[in-house]
Amino acid sequence: MIHDISRYCFDAGPIALFIAGMVLLAGVTFIVSGVGGVLPLDLTGRHFKRLQALYWEGGLRRLGLATDATDFAPALAENWTRVSRPAMTGAGIALVMAAFVGSIASWMLTGTLILWTGLGYAAAYAVAFTLGAAGYAGGLLWSVGRVQASSERRAASLVRRRLSDYRPWQVPACLFLLIVYCAVRSLVYSHFLGRYLTIEVGDGTRFLVPNQLWTVTILPACMFLALLWCELGMARVTAFPRLFFQSTADRAVLVDDLLRVRALRTLQGAEIAIVACLALCQMFLTDFGMGYVHVWYVGVLGMIEAYVMLPAAVFAVVGSVCMMSFNPAFDPVRRRIVHVPEAA
Amino acid sequence: MTPLVIEIDLEDLTPPYEQIRDQVAAFIASERLLEGATLPSVRQLAGDLHLAPNTVVRAYTQLEQRGWIVAAPRRGFTVAGGSIERGREERNRQIDRAVARLAQTAQRLGVNPREVHAAIDRLYPAT
Numbered sequence A: 001m002i003h004d005i006s007r008y009c010f011d012a013g014p015i016a017l018f019i020a021g022m023v024l025l026a027g028v029t030f031i032v033s034g035v036g037g038v039l040p041l042d043l044t045g046r047h048f049k050r051l052q053a054l055y056w057e058g059g060l061r062r063l064g065l066a067t068d069a070t071d072f073a074p075a076l077a078e079n080w081t082r083v084s085r086p087a088m089t090g091a092g093i094a095l096v097m098a099a100f101v102g103s104i105a106s107w108m109l110t111g112t113l114i115l116w117t118g119l120g121y122a123a124a125y126a127v128a129f130t131l132g133a134a135g136y137a138g139g140l141l142w143s144v145g146r147v148q149a150s151s152e153r154r155a156a157s158l159v160r161r162r163l164s165d166y167r168p169w170q171v172p173a174c175l176f177l178l179i180v181y182c183a184v185r186s187l188v189y190s191h192f193l194g195r196y197l198t199i200e201v202g203d204g205t206r207f208l209v210p211n212q213l214w215t216v217t218i219l220p221a222c223m224f225l226a227l228l229w230c231e232l233g234m235a236r237v238t239a240f241p242r243l244f245f246q247s248t249a250d251r252a253v254l255v256d257d258l259l260r261v262r263a264l265r266t267l268q269g270a271e272i273a274i275v276a277c278l279a280l281c282q283m284f285l286t287d288f289g290m291g292y293v294h295v296w297y298v299g300v301l302g303m304i305e306a307y308v309m310l311p312a313a314v315f316a317v318v319g320s321v322c323m324m325s326f327n328p329a330f331d332p333v334r335r336r337i338v339h340v341p342e343a344a
Numbered sequence B: 001m002t003p004l005v006i007e008i009d010l011e012d013l014t015p016p017y018e019q020i021r022d023q024v025a026a027f028i029a030s031e032r033l034l035e036g037a038t039l040p041s042v043r044q045l046a047g048d049l050h051l052a053p054n055t056v057v058r059a060y061t062q063l064e065q066r067g068w069i070v071a072a073p074r075r076g077f078t079v080a081g082g083s084i085e086r087g088r089e090e091r092n093r094q095i096d097r098a099v100a101r102l103a104q105t106a107q108r109l110g111v112n113p114r115e116v117h118a119a120i121d122r123l124y125p126a127t
Helices: A013-038 A046-062 A072-110 A122-150 A170-190 A213-239 A249-292 A295-324 A331-336 B016-029 B042-049 B053-065 B083-109 B113-123
Strands: A154-157 A196-200 A206-210 B005-008 B069-072 B076-079
Touching: A013 A072, A013 A122, A046 A072, A072 A122, A072 A249, A122 A213, A122 A249, A154 B042, A170 A213, A170 A249, A196 A249, A213 A249, A213 B042, A249 A295, B005 B016, B016 B042, B016 B053, B016 B083, B042 B053, B053 B069, B053 B076, B083 B113
Parallel strands: none
Antiparallel strands: A154 B005, A196 A206, B069 B076
C-alpha cells in the first residue's frame, strides 16, 4: 500500500510544466544566441563584439598574456564565435527536442507531464545536460569541419597535445570512483528494499519498478557510458587539427590553445554535471525506500552518508555549470604556452 | 623565445616532407628541441598541416635515419641522444657551404669582402 502523503503538500502539475518550459526556453535561447554563426547573418552589433573582446582580454590578462596587439582579443573573440555559435545552436536544438520528446513520453506514459519531476527533478536535469552536451558536441564538430575547410595557412606546433595537458587526470578518476561508489551502495541498499524500488514524482505519485539487478545498476551503467562518451568527445576535441590562423604562426598556436581549452572546459563541465545528476537520480531511486521505509537498516552512518552525498552532488552540478561559462584563464594553458605573442 | 611552430609553404618547390624534416632538424640544431623531447604524433602533425600521414612518416623516417630522432615504444618519436652535437656540426657545415657559395659568387661578380660584409650586416643585422 502506497501512501501519497506529499500529494496534499503541493500539486506538481505546474512544476512539471515549468521544468519542461525551462528546458524549452533554454533551447530557444541557445538557438537564438547561436544562429548568428550558422546563418550568413551578423545578428550582433559592434557593442556586443566589444564586450566579447573585453571578456577575452580579461582572460589573457589573468594568464599574464596581456599584449599590446590591439587586434588580438577581437581575433580571439571572432574565432571563438565562429566555432561556438554552431555548437550553441546544436545544444539549443537538442534541448528543444528534449523538451518535446520528454513531454510526449511523459504524456503517453502517465497522461500528464509529471515525469519531468521524477527522482527529485534530477532526471530532468540529467536529460537536459546529456542532450545539451550531445547537441553542443555535434555543433562543435560541424563548425570545426566548416572552419577547417576554409583555413589556408598550414602551421603546426611541435608540442604534442594530450588531453591530460588540458585538465588533470584526477577529474575522470574521481568521477569513476563516484560511479563505483553509487553502484556499490545501490547493490547494498537493494538488499533491504524488498521487491520494488520507488520512483516518486512531484505530486506524490509513486511508480514502482522491480528490485532487480538491472534496475539497480542501470543508472551507474548510464553514468559510466556518459563518462566514456564525454572522455571520447574531449579526446576528439584535443585531437582536432589546428584551425585558427592569425597574422603569425605562433599567434595562431596560442589562439588555438585558448579556444581548445574553452571548448574542453564546456565539455568537462557537462561531463561532471551529467554524472552528478545521474548520481542524484540513483540516490533518489534507492534512498527514498531506505529513508522512509527501512530507515532502521540504514543506521546513523547511512543517514550521514546520504545527507553528505546529496549536497556534494548538488555542489558538483552547480560547480560544473559555473565551469562551463568560466573565464578562459585556465591554468593548463599557462603550462602549454611557450611564447607570449609579440605586438603586431 | 619563439614557439616550436613549423609552417609549410605550398608555393615553395621543396616537397612538404623536406620542409618538415629541415624545420624539425633546425629546432634540434638550435637546441630548441632537447634530447628526449617527444615530437607530436604523425596523426596530429599531419592533421595540423593538412597533409597526408605518409608525408609526415617520410619526414620522421628520414630524421630517424640521420640520427636526429628515435622511435620509442609507446612514446612515439623522441629527439635522439647526441643530436645536439650532431646539430651543431650540421649547422656549421651548412653555414660553411653557404658562405663558400657566397664567396664564390662575390669573386665572380668582383665584389670585395667589405661590400659583402656590409650586405650581410644590412640583411642580417646583429642584435
